[in-house]
Structure formats: C-alpha cells, structure tokens
Amino acid sequence: LQYDTFDIGFITTDEFGNADILEATYPAVAKRLHGDWIQDPAIPVVTGFLGKGWKSGAVTTLGRGGSDLTATTIGKALGLREIQVWKDVDGVLTCDPNIYPHAKTVPYLTFEEATELAYFGAQVLHPQSMRPAREGDIPVRVKNSYNPKAPGTLISITRQRDMDKIVLTSIVLKSNVTMLDIVSTRMLGQYGFLARVFAIFEDLCISVDCVATSEVSVSVSLDPSKIWSRELIQQELDHVVEELEKIAIVRLLQQRAIISLIGNVEQSSLILE
Structure with a gap:
C-alpha cells in the first residue's frame, strides 16, 4: 500500500x-x-x-x-519494537572515514550520545530525527543499504552492558564554525549580563551550539544555520555583532573547527587524566 x-x-x-x-x-x-x-x-x-x-x-x-x-x-x-534507518555506511563510526579510512562501527549508542555526535559533526542522523524514538523509548538501528549483513549501530535510551566500560565512543570534527568572543568587565560579580547576551541571540533567532564562560568573557559557537535549510548570511552576523557591541567588546571568528570527544558522561573524568 x-x-x-x-x-x-x-x-x-x-x-x-x-x-x-x-x-x-x-x-x-x-x-x-x-x-x-x-x-x-x-x-x-x-x-x-x-x-x-x-x-x-x-x-x-x-x-x-x-x-x-x-x-x-x-x-x-x-x-514498534525497533526502527531501522538505512544509510551508505555500516552504522555510526568511531570517526569520519574520509579522514581516517580505518574507522570502526560503534555497536551501541545512547540517544544522548547520538544527538551529541549529530550536533558536532557526524552526518549519519539528524538530531531532530531521533526525537520521536527517544520519546517513545524505541531503539533505532542504523544499517547499510550496500552491506545489509552488517549489524549496524543500535541506538537506545540506556547504555548497553557491552559498552559500560568504554569511555570514548567517537571523535567528530565540525568545520566551518563561526565563533564569537564577548568580553566585558560588567560580568564580574554581576547578574543578568548573560541573560542580556542570549536575549540578543533570541531576538535575532540565532541558535548557539557551544558556550564557554570565564569571569569576564563568554565565547559561543553559532549553529551554521538559523534554520536547517540555509547558512547565516554575513549581514546577519554583522547585525548580531553590532547588537552585542552595545554591551561588550566582541570578536568575530570565522572558518574555525571544533573537535569533540563523545563518550560515557559518567566516566568523562577518565578522559582528562
């Protein structure tokens, strides 16, 4: 039918x-x-x-x-008991095979790990596409149309027992990243400054990916598109800088990259040792 x-x-x-x-x-x-x-x-x-x-x-x-x-x-x-999505790779991989051809398939992922992978560079699944499955607690299996015998990657809410001891799941690269460094001594010991910063992004409908703060500065990376279908245009970037400069010193950094280590959050401290 x-x-x-x-x-x-x-x-x-x-x-x-x-x-x-x-x-x-x-x-x-x-x-x-x-x-x-x-x-x-x-x-x-x-x-x-x-x-x-x-x-x-x-x-x-x-x-x-x-x-x-x-x-x-x-x-x-x-x-349903399981949802399958068919791609041109053997599932979610440990890294980009175009960069390292010996990348291996990750057998199991949680929805949180899969979402982080998607947001920070992996192109197998879009973050929004997994939301209904996560809400319905239905596992998603990623399979390869060109290699149907491969077991693929199973994505579920909880970590599978076989993956409990694995600290690092995958390494992802996100290129063409736009960053903003926002510096102001007004942040020191003051409340409400960050709220003003993010109110500007909200007013201009620009999504923020990563945030890092110190006593007097905040650095953010911008989603490469306000909506998923098109890139931010330079006029929009100039506008957000203009608005932010009313309350802080701003530096616009373009054509940057983010390397992300995706793994078991409960054991993330082991990566830093």
Missing part, C-alpha cells in the same frame, strides 16, 4: 521547508495505519519529509533529516 504522509495524518506547523510535527500526528497515524492493516495486511510504503500545515492545509516539508524523522514518527505512533 502506498501513502503520502499527509494522507495518513502528518499534521505540522505551517513553516514550509522546516515544519515541526504536531502531537496530533501520532494518534492520527496510528488510527489510519492500524485500520488499513485490518482491512488489507499489506506492507505500507510511505513517502518521507512531507506533512500538511494545520492552519493552511498546504503541503509542508520537514527540513533536513525529514525522511528519518518520518520513520521515527511512524515508529512512535505504532509503538
């Missing part, structure tokens, strides 16, 4: 290109697919990354990772 997602109940916000799936989607999808299964127990084949805006009724798209998000949404709606 072939379906378009909006025909089986995918209800979204009206933001075309980056729509959010609304909670009403889950019971609607369950009712439609369970009902059709009773009448005709065939395998449903569903298009990805589409929905309908709840106000306009117009077709919307879910943005980056929309196909995987479609799969995890259906999985949560139906209460």
Whole structure:
C-alpha cells in the first residue's frame, strides 16, 4: 500500500521547508495505519519529509533529516519494537572515514550520545530525527543499504552492558564554525549580563551550539544555520555583532573547527587524566 504522509495524518506547523510535527500526528497515524492493516495486511510504503500545515492545509516539508524523522514518527505512533534507518555506511563510526579510512562501527549508542555526535559533526542522523524514538523509548538501528549483513549501530535510551566500560565512543570534527568572543568587565560579580547576551541571540533567532564562560568573557559557537535549510548570511552576523557591541567588546571568528570527544558522561573524568 502506498501513502503520502499527509494522507495518513502528518499534521505540522505551517513553516514550509522546516515544519515541526504536531502531537496530533501520532494518534492520527496510528488510527489510519492500524485500520488499513485490518482491512488489507499489506506492507505500507510511505513517502518521507512531507506533512500538511494545520492552519493552511498546504503541503509542508520537514527540513533536513525529514525522511528519518518520518520513520521515527511512524515508529512512535505504532509503538514498534525497533526502527531501522538505512544509510551508505555500516552504522555510526568511531570517526569520519574520509579522514581516517580505518574507522570502526560503534555497536551501541545512547540517544544522548547520538544527538551529541549529530550536533558536532557526524552526518549519519539528524538530531531532530531521533526525537520521536527517544520519546517513545524505541531503539533505532542504523544499517547499510550496500552491506545489509552488517549489524549496524543500535541506538537506545540506556547504555548497553557491552559498552559500560568504554569511555570514548567517537571523535567528530565540525568545520566551518563561526565563533564569537564577548568580553566585558560588567560580568564580574554581576547578574543578568548573560541573560542580556542570549536575549540578543533570541531576538535575532540565532541558535548557539557551544558556550564557554570565564569571569569576564563568554565565547559561543553559532549553529551554521538559523534554520536547517540555509547558512547565516554575513549581514546577519554583522547585525548580531553590532547588537552585542552595545554591551561588550566582541570578536568575530570565522572558518574555525571544533573537535569533540563523545563518550560515557559518567566516566568523562577518565578522559582528562
């Protein structure tokens, strides 16, 4: 049976290109697919990354990772035992195989580790696509379309026993990072300064990835896009610098990179020894 997602109940916000799936989607999808299964127990084949805006009724798209998000949404709606997403690699790897060709497959990950990997450079899964599975406590298995016999990577809420003693899971590189160093002696012993800084980012709808603070400064890296579909333009960067310079000294750093070590948070102190 072939379906378009909006025909089986995918209800979204009206933001075309980056729509959010609304909670009403889950019971609607369950009712439609369970009902059709009773009448005709065939395998449903569903298009990805589409929905309908709840106000306009117009077709919307879910943005980056929309196909995987479609799969995890259906999985949560139906209460499946496992969700599989098929890629062109043998699962989540210990590092980028384009940089180090001998990268190995990570057999198990928690959703938190997978999300950190996705945010800081790994491109196998988009962070948003895992949210329904995490909320529904449904494991996600990443498999390789070109090597179906490979076991892949299983992502779940809790750490698997086999991974308890492993401290470092993966190393990821995120390039083309934009950073801002914000320095002000007003921070020293004062409250409310950071709130003013982040209010500026909120007003301009710019997402912040990493934050590091000292007594008189805060450094932030910016998400490479305000929305997942396009990069920040220079005018927007100039505008945020202009606003921040009203309260601090600001230095804009572009074309930087972040190297992240992803692992067991409970044993993270061992990495620093």
